[in-house]
Amino acid sequence: MSLPHAILTALLEKPSSGLELTRRFDRSIGYFWSATHQQIYRELGKLEHEGYIRALPSAQPTRGQKKEYEVLPAGRAELARWTAESQDPKPIRDxxxxxxxxxxxxxxxxxxxxxxxxxxxxxxxxxxxxxxxxxxxxxxxxxxxxxxxxxxxxxxxxxxxxxxxxxxxxxxxxxxxASPSAAAEASTPPAVDTPTPPA
Amino acid sequence: MSLPHAILTALLEKPSSGLELTRRFDRSIGYFWSATHQQIYRELGKLEHEGYIRALPSAQPTRGQKKEYEVLPAGRAELARWTAESQDPKPIRDxxxxxxxxxxxxxxxxxxxxxxxxxxxxxxxxxxxxxxxxxxxxxxxxxxxxxxxxxxxxxxxxxxxxxxxxxxxxxxxxxxxASPSAAAEASTPPAVDTPTPPA
DNA sequence: ACGCTCATGTAACAAGTTACATGATTGA
DNA sequence: TCAATCATGTAACTTGTTACATGAGCGT
Structure with missing residues (x-):
């Protein structure tokens, strides 16, 4: 459950629209938590529905119109809770x-x-x-x-x-x-699936 | 698309049943690519369907019975292809x-x-x-x-x-x-969430 | 007969990815 | 008016997670 909290952090740093967030997730925050605009819009919808953020009233809610969001107190509290929470480090996955x-x-x-x-x-x-x-x-x-x-x-x-x-x-x-035998092996790729038969 | 190839690698190292694989994904291979048994069974089904692996004939196909798999030539070829493929490193996600x-x-x-x-x-x-x-x-x-x-x-x-x-x-x-100025900063929390006011 | 472990699976959901759709604005 | 860009969104799919179901074999 990291993405919503990444978004809350970004919005606290500066209220933004979905596309602006997307750009920031390509740079600063994105350096250690990337997200596509589809993920971001979906998550913005959820966060608004849950009462953690709200759209600034200035913008009309029509398609293609910019819509800026800001974090509500409940959102800030949720972020503080999550930040101090106990979470085990994820094992390597590479x-x-x-x-x-x-x-x-x-x-x-x-x-x-x-x-x-x-x-x-x-x-x-x-x-x-x-x-x-x-x-x-x-x-x-x-x-x-x-x-x-x-x-x-x-x-x-x-x-x-x-x-x-x-x-x-x-x-x-x-x-x-190094060793000549290994070199000889390397220059003999006999077939499709030969698994490196070294000395 | 890493999990199927992790499984192919594991099965080439040693033909195994789903549960044996699960155990190995808690140790050796699991140190850098973990997976639960549900993922593994699902993936074993797919790999068998695609003709990359097969169940050893010795085992009956009833529920609760051990079922061992081995890699077919097509599976080995696919693994070799994937291994040499060009794949960009994933950005940090922590x-x-x-x-x-x-x-x-x-x-x-x-x-x-x-x-x-x-x-x-x-x-x-x-x-x-x-x-x-x-x-x-x-x-x-x-x-x-x-x-x-x-x-x-x-x-x-x-x-x-x-x-x-x-x-x-x-x-x-x-x-x-440390520095008194920084301490002074920290003791002036303008809003909701007082950040780190330790001695 | 009972509980325990081994073993394989289903179902539902959450998160991330890829492709595409649609409207608004602006400058040539 | 046309194309490009800004901006928001839908849909379908893949991968990973969580909870539960079911059967086989074994010891007591």
Missing amino acids: PLLLRLRAAGVVGAEGIESELRRHLALHQRQLTEYLEIEERDFPPGRDTVEDRLRHAVLRAGIDLETFWTRWLSRTLADLEPP | PLLLRLRAAGVVGAEGIESELRRHLALHQRQLTEYLEIEERDFPPGRDTVEDRLRHAVLRAGIDLETFWTRWLSRTLADLEPP
Whole structure:
């Protein structure tokens, strides 16, 4: 049940329309909780129905017309409740790790180029986060909000750093099958489904 | 579309019944792709229907009777195709980061105990991974499969290491609002939800 | 006969994804 | 007026979650 609370947070930071929210879920908040506009409109409807938010009266309720929402006290209370709630961390769920495991069974044919591609993507994301850090978190200010937001950004930075390091190391580990026997194996792709028969 | 391929991988490693798979999705494979037995049975049905796996003839098809599956050549081919496929990494999606951001808006009341709790959980998980590494990856062997499986485990180790470090640092950052000015800020809560007024 | 565990399943729902539909506004 | 863009929405589907149902085999 994270999306509604992500929306409440975004709306508290600044009342917005559905499309404006969608754009913000492509940047700031979206860096650690993405959502499409369909999800957002659906959820806005629910939140309004439950009395957590309301449409600002200025906008008419016709199709194609902008409709801005703001958070009601009940919504703020619900968000505070959820924030302090006890929630276990979700276990890792990563298709790339799964594919690496599968590669151990059906052969590591095309996976190296994927690792390289992911490495480039994570490096780019890391650069972006570092730029944001430089821009939005100069050494000066030090409110509690600043620290919280900085901590979140630092999680992004550290996670991307982890990926770039792990991918680099894994590539280095895989590239040189080193021993001549292994090299010979690699140059002998006998058929469709031969699962890496190494020495 | 990861679950069917996770199951194909598991079945290639060892033909199993639904319940045996469920158990394995609580351990080895489950460390980076979890699944409940309902998901697994549903997916086994689909995979059989599509001709990727088949039930071993030994077992009768009655309810309550064990039914073992094995992977057919088409299933192995599909898994190899998927493994080498180009798939973009998913952006981060973490409720804890979201809650930290929300705490910046509605106040960081209960979040510190959550951070400590998560820290303990991640430390325990890290210990478990390190034990597995010691047990399953002694310095000796060095086949391609070994390297792949070790790389996957190392991802788990490095990720848990990241979390423990980040949580420790974030806790240290939050505990002492330190500077008098920051303390002054914190003691001026303009509205509903007083954010973190600790000593 | 009873309860326990093993084992397979159904049903209903929640969350996320993909494709498409529709109206309003604005500038060429 | 036409196309592009802004803006809100529907529909259908897939994936994941939660609760429950049912049968087989075994020990007491």
